[in-house]
Amino acid sequence: MSAPHGPVAAGGAPLQADGAALPAAAVVDAPPPPARRRGATRRMLRSPLGVVVLVGVLWFSAAFLVMPNATLLLATFVPDGRLSLSAFERLLSSERALRSLGNSVLLAATLAVTVNVVGVFIVLVTGWFRMRARRVLWLGYATTFVYGGIVLAAGYSFIYGRYGFVTNALAQWWPDLDRDWFSGFAAVVAVMTFATTTNHMLFLSAALAGIDHQAIEAARLMGASTATILRRIVIPALRPMLFAVTVLTFLTGLGALTAPLVLGGEDFQTVAPMILTFARSSSSRDVAALLAILLGLATIVLLALMNRVERGGTYFAVAKVAVPITPQPFQTRWGSVVVHVLAWALWAVYVFPVLCAVAFSFVDARAIMSGSITAADLTTDHWVGVLTSADALGPFVVSVVYSGLASAAVVLGLLLVARALTRWRGWLSSLLEYVLHIPWILPTILIALGLVMTFDRPRLLVGGQVLTGTVVLLGIAYVIVKIPFTLRLLKAAFAAVPDELEDAARILGAGQLTTIRRVVVPVIAPTMAAVAALNFTSLLDDYDAAVFLYHPLFEPLGIAIKRSTEGEANVQSMGITFVYTVLLMVVQGLVLWLVYGRRGAGARRRG
Amino acid sequence: MRAWGRRGLRTSVALLLAGTVLTGCAGGGEPAADGDAAGGDQKLVVYTNSNSDGRGEWVTAQAAEAGFDIEIVGLGGADLTNRIIAEVNNPVGDVVFGLNTMFFEQLKAEQAITAYQPSWSDEVPQEAGDPVDGAYWPLVDQAIVTVYDSATTTDAPADVSELWTNPEYAGRYEVNTALGQATPQLVVAGILAPYTDAEGQVSDEGWAAVEAYYANGSPAVEGTDLYARFERGEVAYGVTPTGGIIARDEEYGTETAIVPSAQGVPFVTEQIGVIAGTDQQQRAQEFIDWFGSAEVQGEFAQEFNSMPVNEVAAEQANPEVVELVGSVQRADIDYAVVREHIGEWVERIELEYLP
Numbered sequence: 035m036s037a038p039h040g041p042v043a044a045g046g047a048p049l050q051a052d053g054a055a056l057p058a059a060a061v062v063d064a065p066p067p068p069a070r071r072r073g074a075t076r077r078m079l080r081s082p083l084g085v086v087v088l089v090g091v092l093w094f095s096a097a098f099l100v101m102p103n104a105t106l107l108l109a110t111f112v113p114d115g116r117l118s119l120s121a122f123e124r125l126l127s128s129e130r131a132l133r134s135l136g137n138s139v140l141l142a143a144t145l146a147v148t149v150n151v152v153g154v155f156i157v158l159v160t161g162w163f164r165m166r167a168r169r170v171l172w173l174g175y176a177t178t179f180v181y182g183g184i185v186l187a188a189g190y191s192f193i194y195g196r197y198g199f200v201t202n203a204l205a206q207w208w209p210d211l212d213r214d215w216f217s218g219f220a221a222v223v224a225v226m227t228f229a230t231t232t233n234h235m236l237f238l239s240a241a242l243a244g245i246d247h248q249a250i251e252a253a254r255l256m257g258a259s260t261a262t263i264l265r266r267i268v269i270p271a272l273r274p275m276l277f278a279v280t281v282l283t284f285l286t287g288l289g290a291l292t293a294p295l296v297l298g299g300e301d302f303q304t305v306a307p308m309i310l311t312f313a314r315s316s317s318s319r320d321v322a323a324l325l326a327i328l329l330g331l332a333t334i335v336l337l338a339l340m341n342r343v344e345r346g347g348t349y350f351a352v353a354k355v356a357v358p359i360t361p362q363p364f365q366t367r368w369g370s371v372v373v374h375v376l377a378w379a380l381w382a383v384y385v386f387p388v389l390c391a392v393a394f395s396f397v398d399a400r401a402i403m404s405g406s407i408t409a410a411d412l413t414t415d416h417w418v419g420v421l422t423s424a425d426a427l428g429p430f431v432v433s434v435v436y437s438g439l440a441s442a443a444v445v446l447g448l449l450l451v452a453r454a455l456t457r458w459r460g461w462l463s464s465l466l467e468y469v470l471h472i473p474w475i476l477p478t479i480l481i482a483l484g485l486v487m488t489f490d491r492p493r494l495l496v497g498g499q500v501l502t503g504t505v506v507l508l509g510i511a512y513v514i515v516k517i518p519f520t521l522r523l524l525k526a527a528f529a530a531v532p533d534e535l536e537d538a539a540r541i542l543g544a545g546q547l548t549t550i551r552r553v554v555v556p557v558i559a560p561t562m563a564a565v566a567a568l569n570f571t572s573l574l575d576d577y578d579a580a581v582f583l584y585h586p587l588f589e590p591l592g593i594a595i596k597r598s599t600e601g602e603a604n605v606q607s608m609g610i611t612f613v614y615t616v617l618l619m620v621v622q623g624l625v626l627w628l629v630y631g632r633r634g635a636g637a638r639r640r641g
Numbered sequence: 642m643r644a645w646g647r648r649g650l651r652t653s654v655a656l657l658l659a660g661t662v663l664t665g666c667a668g669g670g671e672p673a674a675d676g677d678a679a680g681g682d683q684k685l686v687v688y689t690n691s692n693s694d695g696r697g698e699w700v701t702a703q704a705a706e707a708g709f710d711i712e713i714v715g716l717g718g719a720d721l722t723n724r725i726i727a728e729v730n731n732p733v734g735d736v737v738f739g740l741n742t743m744f745f746e747q748l749k750a751e752q753a754i755t756a757y758q759p760s761w762s763d764e765v766p767q768e769a770g771d772p773v774d775g776a777y778w779p780l781v782d783q784a785i786v787t788v789y790d791s792a793t794t795t796d797a798p799a800d801v802s803e804l805w806t807n808p809e810y811a812g813r814y815e816v817n818t819a820l821g822q823a824t825p826q827l828v829v830a831g832i833l834a835p836y837t838d839a840e841g842q843v844s845d846e847g848w849a850a851v852e853a854y855y856a857n858g859s860p861a862v863e864g865t866d867l868y869a870r871f872e873r874g875e876v877a878y879g880v881t882p883t884g885g886i887i888a889r890d891e892e893y894g895t896e897t898a899i900v901p902s903a904q905g906v907p908f909v910t911e912q913i914g915v916i917a918g919t920d921q922q923q924r925a926q927e928f929i930d931w932f933g934s935a936e937v938q939g940e941f942a943q944e945f946n947s948m949p950v951n952e953v954a955a956e957q958a959n960p961e962v963v964e965l966v967g968s969v970q971r972a973d974i975d976y977a978v979v980r981e982h983i984g985e986w987v988e989r990i991e992l993e994y995l996p
Contacts (some may be wrong), residue, residue, distance in 0.1 A: 184864065186865075187864075312991070407644060487727050490728060491730055582720070590680065597693055
């Protein structure tokens with residue numbers, strides 16, 4: 035699915051005394067999203083900037099969001115000019131499909147709770163409590179940024195699965211152990227909970243860092259305990275951001291693919307693998323589209339609910355001139371001990387699979403799979419194989435260029451759009467917003483197919499060009515799949531820019547564009563950078579879009595990885611996958627460092 | 642506030658700069674590609690699903706020696722077929738090889754390939770390719786067989802169907818539930834073949850057999866090799882293409898034996914064809930003449946332990962491979978019928994029979 039899975043997000047302890055906190059501080063500041071304002075649409079149409087944005091969005095949506103998907107859905111549901119709705123019957127008569135659908139929703143709902151519990155805990159121990167070695171803790175929790183997908187699931191399976199070495203060790207002490215203890219619903223929830231706290235790490239940490247220290251001091255002086263402060267001040271202030279990350283978590287759960295495949299066993303399969311299988315077969319594509327649309331409906335219901343709750347709530351307002359919070363000391367000794375033990379135990383859970391992935395990349399694949407590793411199985415063959423293969427570097431460069439361009443384009447392009455949508459909240463902006471969320475409803479693979487089929491002939495909307503078979507189409511697809519995620523977070527950031535700031539700029543004579551460039555963008559730049567980094571890392575090893583769209587001369591990384599791990603005679607595929615995982619970790623870690631690391635260092639220097 | 646803002650601005654400037662640099666790179670790449678396309682001596686784009694294990698690199702190098710400047714586009718079978726069909730109005734590739742008969746039938750039905758009779762056409766048996774229209778021609782043969790390790794498993798059934806009819810074997814054989822892939826689809830085609838009439842209607846017994854097959858099997862584990870599961874004693878039997886057996890016996894120290902099948906086993910015959918609408922038809926045909934020739938196929942077979950369909954080339958193949966492939970009988974499967982119905986069969990299995 036096009037929902038953000040796996041590696042997403044960063045941020046936290048090292049930067050909370052620093053500027054990254056601003057947008058989130060502002061998010062907390064934000065009043066509840068106002069209801070539509072009367073006359074907003076008319077005002078939008080009167081502003082030159084509004085018109086430009088409107089025309090741009092309408093063109094892009096028509097050309098790349100509506101037309102390709104409409105083409106595909108028409109070809110799917112109206113083959114030969116006759117409407118065919120047999121997909122409904124076929125689906126409804128299948129017990130397995132309905133069960134999988136139910137499992138996906140169940141998983142999403144469960145994750146919405148568990149990820150929030152773990153995520154909030156992580157955010158508190160890295161940003162709120164005065165913990166020992168907070169930076170090390172933060173780095174451990176941030177591993178989810180660079181580690182996800184099939185390798186994460188496989189890694190957990192090699193450690194805790196039927197023949198994993200933890201299971202083997204346990205079985206020696208306790209021979210009656212059920213070797214399948216780590217499978218099914220509980221295992222999937224556990225793995226996905228620990229793998230998807232990245233959004234909390236990034237956005238919730240920033241929001242926490244923005245809470246006004248003075249408010250907390252005041253509460254303390256009035257005799258409030260830590261628990262009371264958390265419950266009455268901190269959590270309510272974090273609520274808007276909690277809603278946002280809950281939506282993202284829910285989507286991740288709905289689109290869960292690899293964890294259920296590897297760890298779900300027979301009892302807990304989700305619907306995403308079924309959608310992928312059906313999307314690849316022309317006769318079953320209608321069922322795939324129908325399943326995807328059903329998941330999309332669940333998302334829309336959730337979004338609507340969240341919007342309602344968000345609007346109805348009243349929020350704790352913090353001062354405009356916020357004093358950044360400082361880590362809070364523990365009030366009781368046993369409280370400190372409990373939190374430390376829990377935090378470090380959790381840290382071990384996070385770090386262990388990553389260390390294993392690095393180790394596995396040096397181990398003979400056969401030994402990994404059989405579950406018993408000895409010193410004799412150590413090898414550098416996989417590394418030598420990957421690094422010396424004829425075109426080891428090319429795909430990396432191609433993917434870095436595509437992901438870099440697409441993530442920059444989508445963030446910069448949506449900058450004005452997000453501003454227009456928050457500024458002029460009328461029926462037109464609501465409509466645009468829903469259209470821009472289309473990529474969340476359809477799986478990437480269907481979006482890609484729609485693009486190929488639509489642009490295989492000259493199209494007026496793109497200046498009479500044929501785009502199929504050119505290098506641009508994959509870039510466009512990458513931009514498309516990243517629109518909803520980027521839009522939601524940019525909108526949150528924009529909502530947070532105080533109106534007074536803009537008014538002041540206008541009174542001083544700044545034009546609209548100058549205001550945006552000199553006042554608004556600097557305020558939301560950290561969010562822009564964070565979102566761009568997240569988009570970049572998640573596009574880096576994409577396979578679903580690339581498979582139909584990549585240009586023969588520019589092979590992206592996802593395709594190269596898949597190729598190097600397949601083949602009838604290739605028994606070392608797992609080891610090679612781990613090598614690529616480690617390489618990806620390095621690249622993604624570098625991006626994380628570029629966006630956050632140096633700033634953290636600066637904060638310490640000034641500290 | 643100002644310090645924050647400035648740092649934020651610096652980050653965005655850095656991002657913008659990075660973007661510009663990247664654009665520069667991409668910009669640098671594009672004209673090169675266009676230049677290639679415009680020049681007289683274009684790169685021949687070869688689509689294949691048979692480029693893993695170093696085969697893609699080998700073919701590219703050999704082709705360069707023979708004077709062909711080719712670019713391999715390697716994707717999985719189902720994805721590649723979908724891609725060629727989606728591109729049918731504006732093809733990117735010139736030649737496609739490696740896909741099995743079922744996928745080539747699909748390409749033919751969508752008019753994505755054009756017929757061409759290669760120079761080596763009388764060195765291959767007609768029925769291995771497309772005897773009706775000659776739209777595609779056979780290169781390499783593989784049997785899809787059910788195997789076990791004869792060193793550790795001694796109670797092999799007399800016929801493969803006993804695995805799912807005899808309760809003794811329940812849960813002891815691996816079934817691949819990734820039905821989007823070619824091999825599991827062919828297994829289904831093989832099981833259903835005896836129960837399918839000429840129109841593609843499957844009898845109830847056929848569906849009962851498929852249901853029993855999946856209900857009694859142990860689903861394949863994503864990311865875990867069949868032979869690794871043999872080694873752990875998790876399953877004793879499983880399906881694999883003959884192409885990987887020799888490498889695995891070496892790797893795992895197993896002694897692979899094949900479970901006999903009275904119905905015969907499905908064969909994957911990798912084919913080659915010209916993509917319809919290519920602007921390099923002549924060159925594409927020359928490439929096929931070269932690649933399918935006894936000499937090149939013979940060398941390919943020696944290099945990758947494959948079983949060439951080309952009878953002259955087969956003499957150069959590894960005798961072990963020839964024996965392995967020769968030891969099983971080809972099941973009688975009508976691929977035109979299978980092509981037409983495999984989608985709905987897979988859908989029915991996915992929706993109703995998978996565990």
